[in-house]
Amino acid sequence: MSTTHSDTRSYLDNTGDNPAVRARLVVGDNDFHAITEKVCGIVEMPKTPKMWWVAFAISSSLTLVLFAMIGYLITTGIGVWGLNVPVGWGYAIVNFVFWVGIGHAGTLISAILFLLRQRWRTSINRFAEAMTIFAVVCAGIFPGIHVGRIWFAYWLFPIPNQMLMWPNFRSPLLWDVFAVGTYATVSLLFWYMGMIPDLASIRDRATTRLRYYIYGFLSLGWRSSNRHWHRFEFAYLLLAALATPLVLSVHSVVSFDFAVSIMPGWHTTIFPPYFVAGAIFSGFAMVVTLIIPTRKLFHLEEIITKRHLENMAKIMLATGMMVGLAYSTEFFMAWYSGNQYEAFTFLNRAFGPYAWAYWIMVTCNVVVPQVFWFSKLRNNTLILWIASVLINVGMWFERFVIVVSSLSRDYLPSSWGYYRPTAIDVLTFVGSFGLFFTLFLLFIRFLPLIGMAEVKGVMPQAHLDRPGHKGHGDYHGDIAGAEVV
Amino acid sequence: MENQTMTAGDETVLYGYLAEFDKVDDLLVGAATVRDAGYTKWDAHTPFVIHGLDAAMGVKKTILPYVVFGAGLTGTTAGILLQWWTNAIDYPYLISGKPLFSLPANIPVAFETTILFAAISALVGMLALNGLPRLYHPLFRSRAFKRATDDHFFISIEADDPLFDADATRELLESISGRKVEEVEDVV
Numbered sequence: 001m002s003t004t005h006s007d008t009r010s011y012l013d014n015t016g017d018n019p020a021v022r023a024r025l026v027v028g029d030n031d032f033h034a035i036t037e038k039v040c041g042i043v044e045m046p047k048t049p050k051m052w053w054v055a056f057a058i059s060s061s062l063t064l065v066l067f068a069m070i071g072y073l074i075t076t077g078i079g080v081w082g083l084n085v086p087v088g089w090g091y092a093i094v095n096f097v098f099w100v101g102i103g104h105a106g107t108l109i110s111a112i113l114f115l116l117r118q119r120w121r122t123s124i125n126r127f128a129e130a131m132t133i134f135a136v137v138c139a140g141i142f143p144g145i146h147v148g149r150i151w152f153a154y155w156l157f158p159i160p161n162q163m164l165m166w167p168n169f170r171s172p173l174l175w176d177v178f179a180v181g182t183y184a185t186v187s188l189l190f191w192y193m194g195m196i197p198d199l200a201s202i203r204d205r206a207t208t209r210l211r212y213y214i215y216g217f218l219s220l221g222w223r224s225s226n227r228h229w230h231r232f233e234f235a236y237l238l239l240a241a242l243a244t245p246l247v248l249s250v251h252s253v254v255s256f257d258f259a260v261s262i263m264p265g266w267h268t269t270i271f272p273p274y275f276v277a278g279a280i281f282s283g284f285a286m287v288v289t290l291i292i293p294t295r296k297l298f299h300l301e302e303i304i305t306k307r308h309l310e311n312m313a314k315i316m317l318a319t320g321m322m323v324g325l326a327y328s329t330e331f332f333m334a335w336y337s338g339n340q341y342e343a344f345t346f347l348n349r350a351f352g353p354y355a356w357a358y359w360i361m362v363t364c365n366v367v368v369p370q371v372f373w374f375s376k377l378r379n380n381t382l383i384l385w386i387a388s389v390l391i392n393v394g395m396w397f398e399r400f401v402i403v404v405s406s407l408s409r410d411y412l413p414s415s416w417g418y419y420r421p422t423a424i425d426v427l428t429f430v431g432s433f434g435l436f437f438t439l440f441l442l443f444i445r446f447l448p449l450i451g452m453a454e455v456k457g458v459m460p461q462a463h464l465d466r467p468g469h470k471g472h473g474d475y476h477g478d479i480a481g482a483e484v485v
Numbered sequence: 486m487e488n489q490t491m492t493a494g495d496e497t498v499l500y501g502y503l504a505e506f507d508k509v510d511d512l513l514v515g516a517a518t519v520r521d522a523g524y525t526k527w528d529a530h531t532p533f534v535i536h537g538l539d540a541a542m543g544v545k546k547t548i549l550p551y552v553v554f555g556a557g558l559t560g561t562t563a564g565i566l567l568q569w570w571t572n573a574i575d576y577p578y579l580i581s582g583k584p585l586f587s588l589p590a591n592i593p594v595a596f597e598t599t600i601l602f603a604a605i606s607a608l609v610g611m612l613a614l615n616g617l618p619r620l621y622h623p624l625f626r627s628r629a630f631k632r633a634t635d636d637h638f639f640i641s642i643e644a645d646d647p648l649f650d651a652d653a654t655r656e657l658l659e660s661i662s663g664r665k666v667e668e669v670e671d672v673v
Contacts (some may be wrong), residue, residue, distance in 0.1 A: 032636035166571035178597040204631040222617035226529040237610035457533040
């Protein structure tokens, strides 16, 4: 971009904050065909890279661990977990909130950044949307197996059952069923719809009959018609507009599970915005954690540029500060409310038996993101990656602190307890990462991991070369004597 | 992949002409020219959305938003009715003396069903209005057309268009694209 730096900086480096210069979103000498080649090339690779197999071997083994643990849980009973009285919500709920939160970055990138006309989203939205869906899959497992008698899990839904009873629609737990169910469905629709033109690209390049049929079927006969594109864009805009309030509602509803109860430390009005900020924070951390190795493995540095990573670091900094503000507001309100139980709960969080978890949370979520203030540090891929992993850790601990510390010491000291997870708890959680990564690895191998059609649209070649057009990328007026408006 | 699986006995009929472009500018000018010539059964094919092409083609705004709005309202109604019927009528839940049916407690679920119905209708409506899925189309018989999902731009004019004339239409397309026009055939 800037010519003054061209000698010292690699062509791959499009970071920087000169508002007079519009940074390129795709760097290097790429035309439309080069983008197709690069992205479809991953799906068409005759030989899967060794690293992929190594990762797949590990993740699919962990998935088997998850299934084994679930099998053991179902055949033996919920006693295999570390739950006790008073801590009736343990790892399962912590993991559920953790995974749902991870999902939020995908919808944020695909919907909210779309409405805000953040064009850089195009390189990473497909990737983040896929991550959303896989995270929601992992999230959905935990409340499902937490119900104990899993064969009655359908009681969660308004389906006529043998008790002739309906679920209680005044319970936030039921709102959760609808919120997460809708979220999973809408994310899947959004992801699939965006992928249709790219699946058609793979179909049109297919060299084997099997690939031609599979991608041909999946792309529904897309023929790039502009009359179709017109409705497609409208549908995309509408889905973005619908997904934006949806994503904000999902974690708000999840936070109602806590806020609607009367537990000290849970019963606060700050929970919905606090949970949403935390969800976006953790989601971006997971996108960064995954995208850095992926872009390296498949040599996508020219499409997923340093600027993309930098932007995500900035969003993590902003949302991390919001989370930090929420932590301090909670403390302030605990003191300001004059409620002794509330005050005790927060002192207990910071200095009680779970102080270790609390300070891991504060370190990872509030201290670590501060490195992103410095452009040298946030533009260092390794530091960014390590920070993002630590943020993931911190955000898991945040949910652990909220769930466990409040439950373990509520109003009556005689009913206090201490929660320790069992090996089954830990292995189930680790196994859920296996499932997440397995789905993810299959996605990057078999589906277009970058939205080609969208990336092409933000390249300079997609716009008129003729001088005299106004705006950026929008077409106004006439060219070459033909009145086109 | 080779897709011309025609056998000797198949009878073919002309589907239309296909003109190829490799620059956005030429496509926009071409589209405006075809539009001004008065053709109605024609289309542009582009690997990505091109701003200004809707205007250049004279594409009318889709009715999709109204479909989605209707579906959203249906979702709200369904969500409210579901909660009212199940919790206030069929199996009245008396909880802490609260009213059997009151809107505030029923908003979250009604909101989610609104979004769910609207989102499904956005995808299904878009596909239905586009006539998709349609796995076969005569244009897929063209080899060059495979680049419509990669890096080339096309304008197709159907032989069914009332203004279609084997020579005049060809001349028009060749004048705007500057290269030979392809005849696309369809199996009867």
